[in-house]
Amino acid sequence: MADSDPAVLVDRDTVDPAVAVLTLNRPATYNALSVDLKETLLTAVAGVAGDESVRAVVLTGSGRAFCVGQDLGEHAAALRADAGTALDTVREHYNPLVLALSGTPKPVVAAINGPCVGAGLGLALAADLRVAAAGATFGTAFTGIGLSADSGLSASLAHAVGVSRATELLLLGERFTAEDARDWGLVRDVVDGPDLLESALVLARTLATGPTRAYAEVKSAIRFGAVNELPAVLEHEADAQVRLATTADHRGAVEAFVAKRTPTFEGR
Structure with a gap:
């Protein structure tokens, strides 16, 4: 170098x-x-x-x-x-x-x-x-x-x-x-x-190629869960699921599952 x-x-x-x-x-x-x-x-x-x-x-x-x-x-x-x-x-x-x-x-x-x-x-x-x-x-x-x-x-x-x-x-x-x-x-x-x-x-x-919004929430949840009590962890998880419910990735993946199709994820 x-x-x-x-x-x-x-x-x-x-x-x-x-x-x-x-x-x-x-x-x-x-x-x-x-x-x-x-x-x-x-x-x-x-x-x-x-x-x-x-x-x-x-x-x-x-x-x-x-x-x-x-x-x-x-x-x-x-x-x-x-x-x-x-x-x-x-x-x-x-x-x-x-x-x-x-x-x-x-x-x-x-x-x-x-x-x-x-x-x-x-x-x-x-x-x-x-x-x-x-x-x-x-x-x-x-x-x-x-x-x-x-x-x-x-x-x-x-x-x-x-x-x-x-x-x-x-x-x-x-x-x-x-x-x-x-x-x-x-x-x-x-x-x-x-x-x-x-x-x-x-x-x-x-x-x-995966659900990157979900990955970000997983990373946050693991960091939070490592240092907090279970009730707070459960609330953190619930908040994350609410946020992810509105994403195109989640809605599209559920529809793909119902239609027996492989989902595609765009990170939004």
Whole structure:
């Protein structure tokens, strides 16, 4: 990657242009999260979230890694300059990034092509679905440098694998394999490396042709349900169903079912 290359590549799937592909593009650093990469990724996520022509998103990394987390070279310099402000990046960058990825109404598929560590794991878990390449490795890594978790991992990892295993992974920081991640429910599938992007794209294409308004409500309901009591969750679900009842996608799908036709969805 040349200095002039963008830190994040934004492309469209050639088969279905409704699928946007965001690629972390610092391969020489294993896509370590520099300030430039974090800010560029946040802009890219906001861009596809606000683009009505985008109905699904794939997030992946260039080169041999998905993302190894914070750029420690930048972090070391920040510590030397002022340790008291060195981790302001958590509030300035990581929190907005995780909220943007998890909060976008578009379904997001993470294609994990290699090492996925620290805040890189946080970004992957902020996606809705994940596919990993065989040989990809995962880890939390924070305690290895004397830190606790950020990028939402204290919640997202516990929700994904349970409190006991999340505690073990965060305290010990031990690496785990793509097959472990699949067995624990962190990733949907493990595929050969050369097939990874196409596998993620196939999944994203399927989502892009689906009821995207309903998908947005599902994402919202899951986030709400993770932190609220059952009565509030039931009300949230009821409100969502009322909103969806007025959509063309729902009305058309019901009529298609009655007529024994396959429904088509337009996201409206």
